[in-house]
Amino acid sequence: MSEKTPLQMTIAQALNRAHHQILEAEPRAIVIGEDIVGGAGLDGKELGGVFGVTAGLASRFGTSRVIDTPISETAFVGMGLGAAMTGLKPIVEVMFCDFIGVCFDQILNQAAKARYLSGGRIDVPLVIRTTMGAGDGSAAMHSQSLHGLLASVPGLSVVCASTPSDAAGLLKSALAAPDPVIMLDHKGLYGMIGDVEADLPAVPIGRGRLVLKGSDITLVAIGEMLVRATKAAAQLAERGVSVEIIDPRSIQPLDTDMILTSLEKTKRLLVVDEGPSYGGFADRVIAVAACDGYSALSAAPQKLTPPHTPVPYGRLLEAAWLPSSEAIVSKIDEMMYEE
Amino acid sequence: MSEKTPLQMTIAQALNRAHHQILEAEPRAIVIGEDIVGGAGLDGKELGGVFGVTAGLASRFGTSRVIDTPISETAFVGMGLGAAMTGLKPIVEVMFCDFIGVCFDQILNQAAKARYLSGGRIDVPLVIRTTMGAGDGSAAMHSQSLHGLLASVPGLSVVCASTPSDAAGLLKSALAAPDPVIMLDHKGLYGMIGDVEADLPAVPIGRGRLVLKGSDITLVAIGEMLVRATKAAAQLAERGVSVEIIDPRSIQPLDTDMILTSLEKTKRLLVVDEGPSYGGFADRVIAVAACDGYSALSAAPQKLTPPHTPVPYGRLLEAAWLPSSEAIVSKIDEMMYEE
Amino acid sequence: MNTLLSLYKEASFIRAFELHIAVASEAGHVPGLVHLCSGAELVEVAICRSLTGPRDQVTGSHRSHGLALAMGADPVAVAAEILGRKGGLSKGRGGTQHLIAPERGFLASNGIVGAQVPVAAGAALTAKLMAAGGIAATFFGDGAANQGAVLETMNLAVSLNLPLLFVMENNGLGQSTSADYASGGADLCARAAAFGMKAERMDGYKGARAIKQSAEIIDYVRMSGKPAFIEANVPRLSGHYFGEKADYLAHHEADDPLEDLAESLDSGVAERVRLEAEQAAHDAVSDALNMGEAAPEKSAEVVL
């Protein structure tokens, strides 16, 4: 039972701990990426990953299982896939999701299709971990939110954790899954502190998390947008507007049941997302509501997303680009008022 | 006026003719791709492209403007981009849209963002031509429909022509556009014959085409699905169900006005698409209807898409995978009946 | 049976197999286009002879019928997959460019030029970590040699010391483009060597030598745990895809390695072996043809 005493740690720490537990428990698990050991070929200290998530792994499990690579995402994502097809369980880190462009074929055509092309015979226990999200001045090529784009590829599961325990728990489920899972961490949330159980229980892929119970409107969001949504909801609560917040956690498969059940009650939907305004995750959720929850709705479902442009660099520009909690409040005000 | 006498030709022929006219009229236009001349370094005849679209260009305009490349999509799509940024107007052919995986960074991060990253200063008159669509036994890596995925990237326009005159006309507009345009031709439609005007007038990007007037339901489709939708509508008409069919032609920007206007009249929407069932073009259109056309709708908007799997190879499998015109008929029957 | 004769037998079987696939294609029994390996059989059989699945794993290109057979995949299941039949390796889901028989050491073939190469690096990594003496090999063309995926993987394999054999079949053509044009006349074997690998040329017309050379270089990869590279010259005897009107090849007439090989054998014996192989291939393809077309299963969307 002492295992169940909650600990406090950041998302980065929870992920680091989960990596340690996974490599300890599963001899077939390996980790592959750039600078995840860090200092390869040098005589200094290990870097342990750009965000510290892989710290200490190499010195504990050795560099044959924790593997630094050249800057060759196509080659090493493909290597992870091949390893997964032949009996290993690789966690491949792609530093930023913006970099999937350089290795997209290995994701779109190779990893996503391997099981199907084998007529179902081959397991592909491949995890690709990457980061997403704007807000820290990293500009157009280190700030994108490509969870929706990735989730549209048949054959891939996509998860986005927004708490330390979900991060650790989803990583564990991803590793256990027989098919490729892409996990995107929001960079802005790595420092977020939360309770985790010491043994980091797995969190099932495909199940959302009810963040806040409410009755007037359903709000779906992940990552930093979830943080802002929660803030907005607190403000709205003071004024008597009751927001139900769902963190889907899993982008694909999506917990449509949870969303539709919530809509039965609230009859209104707002999706807040950093992904693209057209054809992104927000549209996917809207489509679920419109196609399958139409009769529950009492008003048009709405989305709040950034303008349909690349992520800008300057601080004011980036702040204006991202949906703010104030914008969420006014959007909900508007939606409540319209009826 | 004799220029206006319509001619009959296939989509492939119309595209070929449009290429000839473009290279003739615009000295800065060039064409880049694999086997588009064909026979480079050999002593035989030119191939003129795998689908014949670039036939005769090299012998007329020379191999300095019609350029065969090694199989290096990243390098030559990037080359097209760099050429567009420095004053040329390249049409870059990527044989199948399935291959965008190997050059996605040059599309996602480079071409799509160049104007924005220059603060609007740089024109990027780059056209990427590629093919899409299932139905000919080409299997999982030569049959995808990635129009929706591409359209979700801010900075890109995406067009899909479904008639010879639209194919030629959209290519002309794409070439004239100051920003990157991706044009996807449905392989199954290259042989489709239609009327074109000899001078191949430009077709504006962003404007849909009303294919069939109707009053009971709005159906949105492109490519082969449009062909099947038209067939289904004819069948339904016999039974008194009046289908309005919209060919959006442009995936991004989307002619939302045309769709919403149609919904005002029909109050029902069906999207039929070969793209993915989750997070694809169908969801995008549904979201437009749900968010902006909600009050017009009298029933849940619906989509008909393939199962969320890779494209299968076997003939029966592929046929079962693709939405058939019968399936469209029953889906519409169901939707009409439900009320 | 002596080595050369059995090489001839296996290669003849593949040649005949492709021939019967071509016949089936002409008759309308193949869903899409097929890329036949005719001309490369000898090299493929010679190299695969030193590889044993599932410990060793091979990946190949779009042109992999022969390679799958050379690794020992069931010919009927291979033919059935190419024909989109129920009994196919992947129940007709994958098709001609997606042959998968890892139990025999044939991990995958691929529709994207070069994409099979990084995947083989993964199989090599598994072999390295499992330390059971396995290696991986990956076959690709002269056209693929210019793809980032291939070039990156050469570097990766050197950097990480992966037991991975790169086999480039240089048939002088990538679709309709000459290898010389596509690589600007570069010496592709020397280019691979410059990545820091052992790299050798193999004469695709010399069976005995190819077998010996393969055994040696595969032994080197196995023992050293390092990558190596083979450039094998082979002819492309049947168009880019079967049925192609290859007008870009004006006066192209390539010698046939199998004919050369046959000449070095006792002609009566060779002819008998060839006829047997022909018969076996005929039987395999017609057995496959007699299977029902692959059809949807009600159960899961996953395998449709």
Next chain:
Amino acid sequence: MNTLLSLYKEASFIRAFELHIAVASEAGHVPGLVHLCSGAELVEVAICRSLTGPRDQVTGSHRSHGLALAMGADPVAVAAEILGRKGGLSKGRGGTQHLIAPERGFLASNGIVGAQVPVAAGAALTAKLMAAGGIAATFFGDGAANQGAVLETMNLAVSLNLPLLFVMENNGLGQSTSADYASGGADLCARAAAFGMKAERMDGYKGARAIKQSAEIIDYVRMSGKPAFIEANVPRLSGHYFGEKADYLAHHEADDPLEDLAESLDSGVAERVRLEAEQAAHDAVSDALNMGEAAPEKSAEVVL
């Protein structure tokens, strides 16, 4: 002013510019992380001296502040872009990794390792077709040298005969990973040569020689219309990004090419030139700092 002295002046300006950017960053005025080019100035200035925009166009990596300046981009506009200010080259939309000044021949820098290289091939193609004597040059790191985009473009440039100069700045490190590890000890200059290009090493500590060598090789590219490759050894004097705790570099202390250069000059003159450069850089960065932060425009979404 003699050649070496003016080289020293320009390089010192870039060094000081980076220093003031670092100061601004410490003070919280830079939106994100900056990758400073300190250590590579000499090579960059020496090479860019033989290039003239807009006829010639250059693309660079994430570490391109100095390169943009070396091509003649307005220092205030460069600083303002890095600081996310209104007067930035791209009105603060792009930022430190996305400097764009094509009017000066600096076409673009890039956040994706290696992605600037194919783009430069396009500029080279334009130069070739325009036939006005222009060429393109692209700068990238030893880490980028292993990216498919870079390797493919080397082949493409050879295949198509593009007037494109590849400049690899080998600072021995890609983020925290040694170049030796990342390329398995391969000789990157020889590797480039194996693609079929003229390829040379440049000593990043020898200013006079670098200027002469650049002039010659750029002349070669211009005249022959063919690609060429330079591997320049340079130190990375300020961490991967400014402020990084680079513990992976235990006993790393690199010589400074600028100090070496200064020693070869009259010390009084050198010091005066350095101080002037320092003052000019200070002024440029503070002018930029005094500009308002870049803010949204009401007009078009396109430029937000």
